[in-house]
Amino acid sequence: MRICLLTADPGHPLLAGAAALLSPRHRVESLDPHRDDVPAAELLGPGPLADVYLLKARTPRALALARHLEERGAPVVNSAAATAFCQDRTDMAELAHRSGLPFAATRTAATVAGLPALDHPSVIKSRHSRRGDLVTRVDDAAGLRALAEAWPDEPVVAQPYLAGTGxxxxxxxxxxxxxxxxxxxxxxxxxxxxxxxxxxxxxxxxxxxxxxxxxxxxxxxxxxxxxxxxxxxxxxxxxxxxxFPGIRGQAGAPEALAALALRVAREGVEARQAGGLRLPAPRDARRDTAGR
CATH class of the missing domain: 3.30.470.20 (ATP-grasp fold, B domain)
Structure with a gap:
């Protein structure tokens, strides 16, 4: 099998561990989707696609490349749609609540200044998850005003701060x-x-x-x-x-990822051999549950 890692960091312990387990019998390669000078579709080059792609990156370019691969029938883990869905904390909370998951109460505002006055400590986060996004605790109105000055144009979500063990x-x-x-x-x-x-x-x-x-x-x-x-x-x-977070120091995680990659790759090969049909896109965030 040919397995491709979509990442700028193929040396990440989880990916490197899985690659080491796979490489004696399978071809493992990596592709950095973040070359701004090359359109996503051209990053693939000539020749057949890999049997499975592992989407470790979550940037817009990485998602665009994953969508292109799925349109060509390649299996991607996780799918581009499911990955993108989890970057919107408002959509995430709404789907979780509709599905009966015990997700923290979440409200959304176009900016920090658009949040109502706080009557209890809250956790303020960027609505759109990304590297370097906003995640902080605010205890009072003064803290909220200071945060609005520091992040004037940031769409945000607010969740009540719940005391824990630390x-x-x-x-x-x-x-x-x-x-x-x-x-x-x-x-x-x-x-x-x-x-x-x-x-x-x-x-x-x-x-x-x-x-x-x-x-x-x-x-x-x-x-x-x-x-x-x-x-x-x-x-x-x-x-x-x-x-697809960084899972470090967890015995058995590289083995589980290697087994998943092989299973998805084999299922794709079997589907193509069965009738030459295009592979269905990998499972997305559940549209029926989300009402989308």
């Missing part, structure tokens, strides 16, 4: 296999918080949390993704969902 529960899923860890929250460091997140691996993960993580993939049409949960008395509350 840690976040990070759940990562690769083809239904759940990995997890606690990570120090950047927004909450209460006095007396423990110095580490304690043991929190797959063995310690409650079954309902694992099921919740898998349900997110079903709703949003994702095969490789992350779910951030509040760690504290209000849990479970989902505060973010990420398509």
């Amino acid at each position: 840690w976040d529960q990070k759940l990562w899923v690769v083809a239904g296999q759940v990995f997890c860890a606690r990570r120090r929250s950047e927004l909450s460091e209460p006095a007396g918080a423990p110095d580490d997140g304690g043991t929190f691996g797959p063995r310690e993960l409650p079954a309902d949390r694992a099921e919740l993580a898998r349900r997110v993939g079903e709703v949003f049409g994702l095969d490789v993704y992350g779910v951030d949960l509040l760690d504290g008395p209000a849990e479970p509350v989902i505060v973010d969902i990420n398509a």
Whole structure:
């Protein structure tokens, strides 16, 4: 099989680990979609397409390249539509709520100044997720005014700040296999918080949390993704969902990704051999659930 990584960083531990497992028997290559001087379609060059593409990048150029590949019948993990959907925090929250997922209450404003006066501490985020976006805690009207001056034109979402342990529960899923860890929250460091997140691996993960993580993939049409949960008395509350995040230090994650890549590639080859038909686009964020 021929597997292509769509990324500017093929040395990322998850990707490099999966590539090392695949390369003895399969051809693994990478393609950086961020060359501004070359149209997305021309990055592919002549010759046949790869059997599967792993979409690790989430920039507009990366998404454009992924869409082009899907139009030509190539399988892409995750799909361009599902990846793009998870970059809009308003759409994400609306779909999660309609689907019965315990997502944090979220309201949207065209700018920070357009948010109503705060009556409780809130977490303010850029509506559109990207590198270097806005994610901060605001406690009062003065803080909100200062944020409006610093980010005058930024579309934003606001979520109520929920007190926790000072840690976040990070759940990562690769083809239904759940990995997890606690990570120090950047927004909450209460006095007396423990110095580490304690043991929190797959063995310690409650079954309902694992099921919740898998349900997110079903709703949003994702095969490789992350779910951030509040760690504290209000849990479970989902505060973010990420398509193809960096999954570091998780035993078994490269193996799960390598197996997923081979499965999707083989399914594509079998579909083409069965009738020479174009492959259907990989599963997207569920349009029926979203009412789109």
